[in-house]
Amino acid sequence: MEYAIALVLLAALVAVVVTRPLLRREEPVARDDARREELEAAKEAKYREIRDAELDHRMGKLSDEDWRRVDRELRAEAIEILRKLDGLAEEEPLH
Amino acid sequence: MSGLGSACLVIGLLTAVYAAGASVYGALSGKRRFVVSGRRAIYCLAGLLVVATVVLQSAFLRSDFSYRLVAEGSSTDTPTFYKVTAMWATQDGSLLLWALLLSLFSSAVLFLTRRRLREIAPWATAVLGLVAAFFLLLMVGWENPFSQLASPPAEGAGLNPLLRHPAMMIHPPMLYTGYVGFSIPFAFAIGALVTRRTGADWIRATRRFALVAWTFLGTGIMLGALWSYTELGWGGYWAWDPVENASLMPWLTGTAFLHSIMVQEKRGMLRIWNVSLIIATFGLALTGTFLVRSGILDSIHAFGASTIGVQFLVFIGVVVLGSTALLYSRVPHLRSEARLDSLLSREAFFLLNNLVLVVLCVVVFWGTFFPLISEAFTGTEASVGPPWFNRLITPLALVLVLLAGIGPMLSWRRISPGSLRRVFLVPLCAMAGTLVLLLALTDAAEHPTALAMFCLVAFVLAVVGQELWRGASARRVITGDPWPRALIQLVGRNRRRYGGYIVHAGIAVLFLGVAASSSFVEQRDVRLAPGESTTVGGYDITYREATARLGGDRDGTGAPIAFGAVLDVRKDGKHFRLTPTRNFYPANSAGPISRFFEGEATSEVDVRWGLRRDLWLAVRPDVAALGPIARGLDDRLAGAGGDRQARAVAALAEIYRRDPPPAAFRALVSPLVAWIWIGGAIVLLGALIAAWPSPEARLRRVTSLYAARLGRELSQA
Numbered sequence: 001m002e003y004a005i006a007l008v009l010l011a012a013l014v015a016v017v018v019t020r021p022l023l024r025r026e027e028p029v030a031r032d033d034a035r036r037e038e039l040e041a042a043k044e045a046k047y048r049e050i051r052d053a054e055l056d057h058r059m060g061k062l063s064d065e066d067w068r069r070v071d072r073e074l075r076a077e078a079i080e081i082l083r084k085l086d087g088l089a090e091e092e093p094l095h
Numbered sequence: 096m097s098g099l100g101s102a103c104l105v106i107g108l109l110t111a112v113y114a115a116g117a118s119v120y121g122a123l124s125g126k127r128r129f130v131v132s133g134r135r136a137i138y139c140l141a142g143l144l145v146v147a148t149v150v151l152q153s154a155f156l157r158s159d160f161s162y163r164l165v166a167e168g169s170s171t172d173t174p175t176f177y178k179v180t181a182m183w184a185t186q187d188g189s190l191l192l193w194a195l196l197l198s199l200f201s202s203a204v205l206f207l208t209r210r211r212l213r214e215i216a217p218w219a220t221a222v223l224g225l226v227a228a229f230f231l232l233l234m235v236g237w238e239n240p241f242s243q244l245a246s247p248p249a250e251g252a253g254l255n256p257l258l259r260h261p262a263m264m265i266h267p268p269m270l271y272t273g274y275v276g277f278s279i280p281f282a283f284a285i286g287a288l289v290t291r292r293t294g295a296d297w298i299r300a301t302r303r304f305a306l307v308a309w310t311f312l313g314t315g316i317m318l319g320a321l322w323s324y325t326e327l328g329w330g331g332y333w334a335w336d337p338v339e340n341a342s343l344m345p346w347l348t349g350t351a352f353l354h355s356i357m358v359q360e361k362r363g364m365l366r367i368w369n370v371s372l373i374i375a376t377f378g379l380a381l382t383g384t385f386l387v388r389s390g391i392l393d394s395i396h397a398f399g400a401s402t403i404g405v406q407f408l409v410f411i412g413v414v415v416l417g418s419t420a421l422l423y424s425r426v427p428h429l430r431s432e433a434r435l436d437s438l439l440s441r442e443a444f445f446l447l448n449n450l451v452l453v454v455l456c457v458v459v460f461w462g463t464f465f466p467l468i469s470e471a472f473t474g475t476e477a478s479v480g481p482p483w484f485n486r487l488i489t490p491l492a493l494v495l496v497l498l499a500g501i502g503p504m505l506s507w508r509r510i511s512p513g514s515l516r517r518v519f520l521v522p523l524c525a526m527a528g529t530l531v532l533l534l535a536l537t538d539a540a541e542h543p544t545a546l547a548m549f550c551l552v553a554f555v556l557a558v559v560g561q562e563l564w565r566g567a568s569a570r571r572v573i574t575g576d577p578w579p580r581a582l583i584q585l586v587g588r589n590r591r592r593y594g595g596y597i598v599h600a601g602i603a604v605l606f607l608g609v610a611a612s613s614s615f616v617e618q619r620d621v622r623l624a625p626g627e628s629t630t631v632g633g634y635d636i637t638y639r640e641a642t643a644r645l646g647g648d649r650d651g652t653g654a655p656i657a658f659g660a661v662l663d664v665r666k667d668g669k670h671f672r673l674t675p676t677r678n679f680y681p682a683n684s685a686g687p688i689s690r691f692f693e694g695e696a697t698s699e700v701d702v703r704w705g706l707r708r709d710l711w712l713a714v715r716p717d718v719a720a721l722g723p724i725a726r727g728l729d730d731r732l733a734g735a736g737g738d739r740q741a742r743a744v745a746a747l748a749e750i751y752r753r754d755p756p757p758a759a760f761r762a763l764v765s766p767l768v769a770w771i772w773i774g775g776a777i778v779l780l781g782a783l784i785a786a787w788p789s790p791e792a793r794l795r796r797v798t799s800l801y802a803a804r805l806g807r808e809l810s811q812a
Contacts, residue, residue, distance in 0.1 A: 003098030021131035041296040056506035058569035063511040
């Protein structure tokens with residue numbers, strides 16, 4: 001008896017919780033959300049790389065010449081990511 | 096209340112299946128509200144399993160022997176701590192623990208990613224839901240932790256005496272947290288493959304979960320080794336036992352995964368490696384659970400007698416084969432964006448590191464499963480013991496420690512050739528200096544592999560010290576901070592980097608302890624009567640007197656009787672005492688007096704811990720002479736009250752104490768073994784530093800600074 005009552009009550013409780021979102025209106029989703037997340041992750045990783053390279057240079061692992069070359073490459077890659085992010089922002093309609 | 100527990104499992108199973116279904120439907124149809132519903136179902140699952148666990152734990156604490164699990168694994172005189180932890184000493188209880196941890200971790204990661212990874216998260220939810228459903232199905236269908244006994248006994252069987260050790264009871268939750276934690280990156284990796292979103296964003300979302308899982312798994316492994324050292328009475332901490340290997344394998348591939356994802360985050364490389372590694376890690380985590388719970392370790396024939404072995408095997412097959420097939424179908428989307436710029440780069444050495452870790456895992460896997468495979472085909476179990484493992488693992492371990500030193504010295508993409516001398520000089524000098532000192536002052540040359548390890552440990556510690564020194568110095572040039580502040584700021588602002596370096600230092604220290612204690616240990620097995628002495632490792636050990644104690648055992652294990660010894664130890668003018676004992680637990684099927692002397696017994700060793708060496712002592716008292724006397728008393732006192740029986744047991748114990756026969760002793764002097772535990776603690780510290788989140792404000796400030804700088808430079812171009 002306890003088992004049956006618990007089954008019914010728990011099932012009802014779970015049903016209430018999981019069906020509430022189904023009763024709402026569908027949310028409008030920004031286009032290219034996934035692409036934006038990818039680019040944001042890439043941007044943060046690139047910034048970390050720039051900082052790491054700077055620290056490596058200060059610690060003597062990279063010569064001045066090598067560091068300038070690496071830093072230039074990394075910043076170019078970072079700029080490209082920022083451009084792509086800006087491009088996504090331009091494509092989204094204004095709300 | 097057992098009805099409530101069982102109902103939680105059944106509704107939990109249906110909820111987990113719904114979570115998977117709703118998430119997949121939401122992902123395919125684009126109806127986001129179904130994805131939200133699926134996520135909420137995982138939250139509900141966590142709630143249900145918390146309730147189920149509370150119901151079961153309360154049964155253990157109340158000693159409610161109508162629960163089969165409680166009757167089999169606990170007793171009224173089991174100490175409270177062991178009553179709480181007895182749940183996961185059983186198969187059913189450990190399945191519940193697995194499912195509980197999975198639901199909690201899943202809820203946490205889905206909550207944290209509820210506004211991100213909108214394409215990947217629904218598929219990850221589905222995977223997590225299906226894994227949870229598998230464990231719930233095992234419980235509902237075959238191993239219900241809430242099953243009731245028709246005739247509850249008056250007293251339970253008690254917890255296995257070998258498990259009455261704090262390390263051993265914390266060990267399973269640690270291991271399971273590790274196993275479960277790796278299910279998170281696995282689920283998101285599958286989501287990334289399904290949606291073809293194979294960039295680094297799924298790694299960013301799950302990296303911390305992977306690191307936490309790795310840390311817990313490593314801690315669980317260390318606790319198991321500590322238990323082995325202090326409880327099993329043989330004096331060692333690692334025996335290449337299949338149960339130990341089962342936990343080591345996912346830790347090895349998990350270590351490779353943690354290194355490898357850094358390369359993908361920074362360079363977009365090793366994508367196939369990363370997905371393969373997390374599939375392997377999760378598959379090995381399931382295999383580890385399967386090995387311990389299926390009965391297959393006793394014998395391949397015992398496997399058939401297990402109620403869940405076949406189901407586990409099928410599930411592991413589906414997970415591994417299905418994931419591999421999906422990976423294969425997505426290979427074009429996993430091509431690297433970049434190439435290796437130089438072999439003298441951190442990413443090149445990470446790749447080499449991965450290879451070594453994977454080979455280590457393959458060796459352990461082969462050594463673990465070959466006996467089972469040979470038994471299946473030939474009927475006889477081939478033996479693969481520690482000598483085989485040590486022969487293959489030792490050189491690989493040396494290479495691994497070497498790489499742990501070289502990696503931090505290199506930079507990403509390339510290191511300037513002119514900088515090589517500068518960065519390698521001090522560590523190489525430290526290594527050479529260590530070699531010279533050890534050759535001149537010790538007999539380490541007689542153990543070449545240990546000598547090599549000592550030198551490599553010095554190399555790694557010098558590398559880490561140099562990295563901290565140079566980094567803090569560089570910071571001081573800019574900020575003018577005093578040394579302590581510069582060091583703290585350096586580590587605080589580069590937690591992943593320096594947390595990782597501290598982990599490397601911890602691993603090196605751990606290997607120092609392993610190399611020294613395994614190569615230079617001195618052991619003496621001897622029988623001594625009171626008054627007799629022996630010598631081991633420079634210690635003079637004299638057996639002074641026997642001990643017999645009823646109740647109140649010093650380790651709180653609930654053992655009713657313990658026999659032991661008092662030993663005087665002298666070395667270099669110092670004098671101290673050690674008191675190893677052997678706990679005796681009553682047998683269920685014996686007379687009222689003899690049961691106290693014929694049940695299981697466990698060693699409670701005594702250790703003189705030290706940074707330079709441990710003196711470890713175990714005793715095996717000879718109580719055989721008490722057996723006939725006790726059996727004679729069984730008949731006379733069968734109907735007597737508990738007081739009379741207790742006095743009889745006490746009298747027998749006193750007979751032993753006053754006139755003990757010679758006892759067997761094992762004495763070990765293990766150099767530097769304490770550094771294994773210290774190294775493990777350093778690894779834990781490093782992992783915590785690496786995993787500690789940076790405040791969002793700080794991250795935004797840094798990125799905005801760089802954004803402004805980039806903007807300035809763009810405008811100057």
